[in-house]
Amino acid sequence: MSIAFLVTTLVVVVTPGTGLVYTLAAGLAGGRRGSVAAAVGCTLAIVPHVLATVTGLAALLHASATAFQVLKYAGVAYLLYMAWATVRDKGAIDLGGEESAPPGSWRVIRRAVLINLLNPKVTIFFLAFLPQFVSPAEPHAVPRMLFLGGVFMLVTLVVFGALGLLAAAVRSQVVSRPRVLTWLRRTFAGSFVALGAKLALTAR
Template sequence: MLTAPQIFAFLAAALVLTATPGPDNLMVLSMGISRGRRAGMAFGFGCALGCLSHTLLAVVGVSALVAASPLAFGLLKGLGGAYLVWMGVQAWRHAGRASVSGSVGGDASLRQLFVKGLIANAINPKVVLFFLAFLPQFVVAAQGSVAAQLGLLGLLFTAQAALLFGLLGWFSGSVGAWLNRRPAVGPWLDRLAGTVFIGLGLRLIVSR
């Protein structure tokens, strides 16, 4: 269903994008710094599993679109490519504006932190748009069920996010201190992610 080149290309892009400083992973770091590694990991696992809801929406919505009109699916991929280019440009324009803080307070249990991360990710409309734009770029309709490919890609994204967020939570104190001592690193991570976004979007637009 998914070829090895598909999987490797997808995971490479997903790892770069997940590692780039953003609301989710910065909150994981902040939670771990202020509340301890177990709190950071609980919140991070919740954020990662929240991706499953976006995967389901992508599978249902995109699959219905393909069934209705292959031309419409091509249009969706083209619009998704343009959206990824726009996100890449924004990442370059606003590189380095995110920061790591250790000021997250409260006395929520690990379960509550997990649920908080799950809900925060699941209801974020920007993540919904991202999944609708990102996942279809790696789907090859000639290789079988589009729904199955989208589902597997979503599961792969969730798995790598859970692994990376778990590691961020576990090493939050060290990672947060390292990033704060090196303020120049954040902007370059943003630019790297922006380049990946632009590259993915342009590849799709040109290939069409």
């Protein structure tokens, strides 16, 4: 495993995206438990993308315009739903007061998995990313790609978990200020809409 791979992985992981936005929101909504659950869910969602790359399904997705579009717009629809749920203060992101019951861990994990799973760009990214660090002539190319995918998942879990815990640490200050709470709801909702629009406009 090279330094270039680790640096590239870190840059990709910390780049703001749907998973990171959701993890921060989950940390504010459910505290430490919510942030950890979201980080775990986003990390688990990477598994199908890595397996798709290794088994060649990513190449099929890249070649099939219809398959790509279906998955893409399913992801867009879900992001728009997340934006609506945030504004309505229901569903996955309930940034209510301390007396509010935070969303359950399994619910957070399921939503985090769906957010990352319904993004075909993640699969396409792995299709372009992993082969750069594995020689086609290497006798153990598949195990190496699985190993690198595992490293990517570990970095994702650590970074998302740390940032989510940071958000959870300021939760008490946030929920006690209604104006800040309203601003955050709108910000997260706007972020999901923007990310959905970006996904809708991206080509293979």
